Amino acid sequence: MIYLDHNATTPVDQRVIEVMEPYFRETFGNPSSGHQIGQKAREGMERSRIQVASFLGCGSEEVIFTSSGTESDNLAIKGFALAYKDQGDHIITSKIEHEAVLNSCKKLEGLGFRVTYLSVDKMGRVDPGEVKKEIAEGTLLISIMYANNEVGTIQPLQEIGKTAKERSIAFHTDAVQAVGKIESKVNVIGCDLLSLSAHKIYGPKGVGALYIRKGFSLSPLLHGGPHERRLRAGTENVPGIVGLGKACEIASMEMEEEGKRLRSLRNRILEGLKKDGVKFTLNTPVDDPEESLPGTLNISFAGIEGEALLQALDLEGISVSTGSACESGSIDPSHVLFAMGISRMVAKGAIRISLGRGNTQEEIDKVIEILPKLVKRLIS
């Protein structure tokens, strides 16, 4: 099997599994318990908080653990809007956000908030000038993702962050796809809230984190005990949290070199396809390394259905996706490609290849041997 769907999820790194193990067994205590087994579990959890904080360049008291990237996005957006509803009613986001952001915004619209969904250019970039233009009386929050999950485009967050700061508007970023792949220090980005998820960075599923800049308050979504600074009730997923900390530590050590490796594998795919003469359209900006995630490649083949190509590749043991995992199987073309102005025909022929730690040059060579053959077969 050749797994090329790392933006959907990643396998758990062996080193992560090893640090999690004891927390299923002898260190199973409830971190809120006063006895030694509980306090040992708490120590593991707090060590992880420090690892996540050092990864993001923030204080550990600014990190809370959640159940997922989705929950972090929900808490950041709904939690912020509800906490500050007396000060405004307007949110600015983009049309290419993950459903966790888009549907949180939709929910707020139902509660009377106004939401501006910014357009993007052909390569999926938000124009920071547009963000500035849309700021109005009552704008409370700007939420723009760091890197897109379907096409890999990196957004100009520093400029947006600067604008947000100048105008005293809170700035959230869904950095689920970016962390562990590109520089994600919160003070470099200039964000006030940042969402991340463990299973996209070789950690376990069902655990995420939210960075909340000191001084910002949120209205909790779950009500119960005083866990996580009263922002997220419920006994913490200690093994998962410990795994997330380790995943962050590994990513920070290996990110730079791994990025170069993935970029060169991605180039190898593109060169292989060009050499073969198979016609394709690029939906990912690849010329400048600053423009997209190193391992993401979204390409369309005219005249074929991405879904059919996915199935044909799967029969050959190669796992890719069409757009996002959440949208696969749906008949509508991706909302991201649609917002980029890509025609319905081209969007339907899109597949996403997302490379990761396990992929080797030999695997990529196999892919560039098989992929053009399948495309030609599907066209004819």
Ligand SMILES: *Cc1c(COP(=O)(O)O)cnc(C)c1O
């Ligand atoms: C995967 C993903 C999420 C959701 O994270 P989960 O932990 O799977 O809930 C949110 N945003 C982006 C950009 C993602 O890629």
